[in-house]
Amino acid sequence: MMYGTIQKWGNSQGIRIPKSVLAAAQLQENDNVEIIATQEAITLRKMRPRRSLDDLFAGYHGGYQPVEFDSGSDVGREVID
Numbered sequence: 001m002m003y004g005t006i007q008k009w010g011n012s013q014g015i016r017i018p019k020s021v022l023a024a025a026q027l028q029e030n031d032n033v034e035i036i037a038t039q040e041a042i043t044l045r046k047m048r049p050r051r052s053l054d055d056l057f058a059g060y061h062g063g064y065q066p067v068e069f070d071s072g073s074d075v076g077r078e079v080i081d
Helices: 019-024
Strands: 007-009 012-014 033-037 042-046
Touching: none
Parallel strands: none
Antiparallel strands: 007 012, 033 042
């Protein structure tokens, strides 16, 4: 277990993270992290890079055919005259 001290850093506060901790978390300089705070803990989570639209559709080869879905008869004010 490692310990640190919160110190003034400009108009904010900061904590230095030991190199061994960064290595264990597979984090390095300039990585973007998500900061999650609760009353008892602060969690840093490495942000995943955003995927492009081309990446998202890389395995898609077409052929989608929409089908109609019957949800039953009207039960309320679904029909507007």
